[in-house]
Amino acid sequence: MRTQVGIIGAGPAGLTLSRLLHQNGIESVIVENRSRAYIEQRVRAGVLEQGSMDLFNSLGIGERMMREGMQHHGIELRFSETSHRIDFTQLTGKSIIIYGQQEMVKDLVAAHLQEARPLLFEASDVSLDRIDSPTPVINFQYQGQAQQLQCDYIAGCDGFHGISRQLMPAAQVYEHKFPFGWLGILAEVAPSSHELIYASHDRGFALHSMRSPKLVRNYLQCALDEDINNWSDDRIWNELQQRMALTDGFRLNEGRIIEKSVTSMRSFVVETMQHGNLFLAGDAAHIVPPTGAKGMNLALRDVVVLAKVLLDRYQSNNNSGLRQYSILCSRHVWKAQYFSVWMTSLLHRLDAQDDFQRKLQLTQLRAITESVAGSTAMAEGYVGL
Ligand SMILES: Cc1cc2nc3c(=O)[nH]c(=O)nc-3n(C[C@H](O)[C@H](O)[C@H](O)COP(=O)(O)OP(=O)(O)OC[C@H]3O[C@@H](n4cnc5c(N)ncnc54)[C@H](O)[C@@H]3O)c2cc1C
The missing domain is CATH 3.50.50.60 (FAD/NAD(P)-binding domain)
Known part of the structure; x- marks a missing residue:
């Protein structure tokens, strides 16, 4: 051949x-x-950036993606039980699609x-x-x-x-391993929000994302050597609810968990x-x-x-x-x-014992969400400008 x-x-x-x-x-x-x-x-x-979405359309294979994908114009950041929206389209003119x-x-x-x-x-x-x-x-x-x-x-x-x-x-290899992992679940339930929710909580990071109108993918920051067998479905939902909580009593929709796994987090580049x-x-x-x-x-x-x-x-x-x-x-x-x-350093609990570091993290989150320049920098990075 x-x-x-x-x-x-x-x-x-x-x-x-x-x-x-x-x-x-x-x-x-x-x-x-x-x-x-x-x-x-x-x-x-x-999550497909605007550029990836445009690429698939230009390759003539974007028809189903545009029909079934969920176009998002922003994300929600949560910390200190308050919610803050980063509006990608307003800040950058771009969006992302969930497919x-x-x-x-x-x-x-x-x-x-x-x-x-x-x-x-x-x-x-x-x-x-x-x-x-x-x-x-x-x-x-x-x-x-x-x-x-x-x-x-x-x-x-x-x-x-x-x-x-x-x-x-x-x-030449450049590598960084993070001292925590992600416990991820796939659950049969309608998303609880129209957009992804990134939560930075004193108990650790949590993410609410979706794959379809009936399927959600949620993540919890966990120990690197976390044993998935210690996590019953009830314990997972309970932890997610605590990390996603808002003062208005918000509750995540719960459903049947069809997949659970723990993954490590790393950065790696070969040159x-x-x-x-x-x-x-x-x-x-x-x-x-x-x-x-x-x-x-x-x-x-x-x-x-x-x-x-x-x-x-x-x-x-x-x-x-x-x-x-x-x-x-x-x-x-x-x-x-x-x-x-x-994004990883901003949103995860880097050291559960270090309250000074946590105070700085919350100050940075406030600086980003209260400033157009800060929000724009995050939006530009997320949509891939
Ligand atoms: C569990 C998991 C969750 C992830 N979640 C996200 C996410 O939420 N968001 C995000 O942006 N990215 C995520 N990623 C990363 C994303 O999936 C990858 O960046 C993406 O798949 C990269 O595409 P690729 O084609 O380079 O590699 P791959 O998708 O890994 O494709 C490589 C292909 O090569 C094949 N292959 C391997 N070895 C051989 C061989 N010896 N001979 C022939 N074929 C071979 C494999 O079977 C595979 O089909 C996740 C990755 C994993 C593992």
């Missing part, structure tokens, strides 16, 4: 890159080690297969070879047979646990994102803490840059963009990293 761009991974990054390339007449083959059913059910991100990552993946896969473009699910033993030569290859087993895919370029879009990043020689003819994009190259809802949006920014420099190479025989790919991405990667860490 031979193609122009071999893509490892059918997550948001790999699928979107393939579509961007296809729109510009560049061939690609996606090699994915999971099944179609698995990647289409994997519940993860749900599950798995729904976006379904739309991308459907469009890909409808156009009969190669997307190989359940490939095993995937490995890369000759990446610093003009003819890099992807080796894998597919339907019981050993395969070799020869490429001009390889895009490593295989997520944080993939194989591509391991091939970056002398990579460089390229070696020879291998280019990393998305979670393969960086992870952000989820507070700023940036992970998937960041993956999409990378592939927009990668598609552009590949297009320059194929249409104008101009390699300079390809050589600069990692540098071109660095600015948006660190900007997203900065915003995500800032």
Whole structure:
């Protein structure tokens, strides 16, 4: 087999890159080690920045997103039992849309297969070879047979646990681990608010978000080594109610919890994102803490840059963009990293014993919500300006 761009991974990054390339007449083959059913059910991100929303519309796959997604014009911040709205549209002219990552993946896969473009699910033993030569290859087993895919370029879009990043020689890694985690639930109940609620409480952070008019995703800041078995449904709802409380007696809608998990929070960036003819994009190259809802949006920014420099190479025989790919991405990667860490530090209880730090945090929250400049800075970061 031979193609122009071999893509490892059918997550948001790999699928979107393939579509961007296809729109510009560049061939690609996606090699994915999971099944179609698995990647289409994997519940993860749900917030799309205005730029991501515009991208999907421009790729001709935004119809269901615009119909079923929930467009939000702001978020609510809660602290000291009071509520403060950050109005994105008033402050920036932009908005966000809530549309599950798995729904976006379904739309991308459907469009890909409808156009009969190669997307190989359940490939095993995937490995890369000759990446610093003009003819890099992807080796894998597919339907019981050993395969070799020869490429001009390889895009490593295989997520944080993939194989591509391991091939970056002398990579510089920047990492920060947070001393707490998130206990997340998916519950069958109508959202309690039209917009996401971010609550900073003396007991810890809480987030109320939604995936559909009947499905909510709520999170609680918890210990890093929290044992999920110690959290009955009643205990979870009780803790959420306390952290979300307002003086007017607000109550979150409660419903059947269908999924519970604890995840750690970390920041991770690898530089460089390229070696020879291998280019990393998305979670393969960086992870952000989820507070700023940036992970998937960041993956999409990378592939927009990668598609552009590949297009320059194929249409104008101009390699300079390809050589600069990692540098071109660095600015948006660190900007997203900065915003995500800032939101995390602002809203979480960093040290339960440190009341001085907590007083400063509340003062900063007041400064943001009482000032147009402060609110605008948060709104710009959130919508992805
Ligand atoms: C539990 C969880 C919750 C999250 N919640 C949020 C959120 O609320 N908001 C937010 O913005 N972000 C969130 N994220 C982050 C967001 O989901 C990611 O940033 C996004 O999925 C990145 O897309 P990607 O395509 O780079 O990587 P992925 O989505 O990880 O896709 C990588 C693909 O590569 C495949 N693959 C891996 N290894 C191989 C291999 N060896 N060979 C072939 N294929 C391979 C994988 O199966 C996968 O399909 C969450 C992540 C997790 C794990």
